[in-house]
Amino acid sequence: MFKYLALSTAIFAGAFALSNKANASEIANANEAKVLIAYYSYSGNTKKVAEAIHEKIGGDLFEIKDNTVYPEKYREMTQQAKEEIANGYRPKLTDKVQNISQYDVIFLGSPNWWSTITPQVSSFLESYDLSGKQIVPFITHGSGGVQNTVKTIIEQCKGCIVNDNPWVGYSSRTFGISGWLEDLGFKK
Numbered sequence: 001m002f003k004y005l006a007l008s009t010a011i012f013a014g015a016f017a018l019s020n021k022a023n024a025s026e027i028a029n030a031n032e033a034k035v036l037i038a039y040y041s042y043s044g045n046t047k048k049v050a051e052a053i054h055e056k057i058g059g060d061l062f063e064i065k066d067n068t069v070y071p072e073k074y075r076e077m078t079q080q081a082k083e084e085i086a087n088g089y090r091p092k093l094t095d096k097v098q099n100i101s102q103y104d105v106i107f108l109g110s111p112n113w114w115s116t117i118t119p120q121v122s123s124f125l126e127s128y129d130l131s132g133k134q135i136v137p138f139i140t141h142g143s144g145g146v147q148n149t150v151k152t153i154i155e156q157c158k159g160c161i162v163n164d165n166p167w168v169g170y171s172s173r174t175f176g177i178s179g180w181l182e183d184l185g186f187k188k
């Protein structure tokens with residue numbers, strides 16, 4: 001019995017230690033933190049939100065880019081994206097963040113694609129060692145809301161501390177950004 005208890009405790013502790021954490025929403029010493037705002041945007045909404053964050057708190061802006069060609073027709077484009085997500089497609093990114101270790105806080109922006117993050121954002125998460133970094137997701141959507149986007153970031157960002165107060169906004173909405181940033185600890 002004791003053996004069984006000890007074993008299950010060890011398994012539980014191990015699983016807990018390996019899991020990626022979500023943390024309390026306020027970032028300690030946010031104003032002193034070195035901030036990166038990284039985002040992927042296909043049609044411009046997430047870019048607008050990234051720029052609004054940047055305008056409020058500064059930091060470095062980084063657009064996640066790749067060479068994937070999508071069909072012009074919306075329906076065909078969304079079908080291609082659906083297949084990419086289903087197949088775990090990871091596009092090669094065409095630009096790299098210099099010295100990512102310098103950043104304490106990374107705002108990470110993705111549109112909601114088929115209820116999750118885009119393959120480009122997954123590639124970004126797999127391209128760097130982000131362990132120990134504070135990740136603040138910002139998600140734009142077309143009315144589905146957060147769905148599995150933040151959950152996927154938590155799963156794919158190994159060892160990251162994913163903030164539990166993400167921005168989740170319809171389209172390019174930025175109303176409320178200032179209050180959200182203040183709640184995160186970025187005071188004027």
Ligand SMILES: Cc1cc2nc3c(=O)[nH]c(=O)nc-3n(C[C@H](O)[C@H](O)[C@H](O)COP(=O)(O)O)c2cc1C
Nearest residue numbers: 041042043044045046111114115140141142143144
């Ligand atoms: C391939 C694709 C899949 C999408 N899937 C969803 C979805 O599952 N739920 C949702 O709310 N919006 C969905 N949308 C809408 C986008 O999330 C929304 O328009 C977003 O703001 C686009 O951001 P962007 O302009 O930065 O690319 C989808 C859009 C595309 C192109």
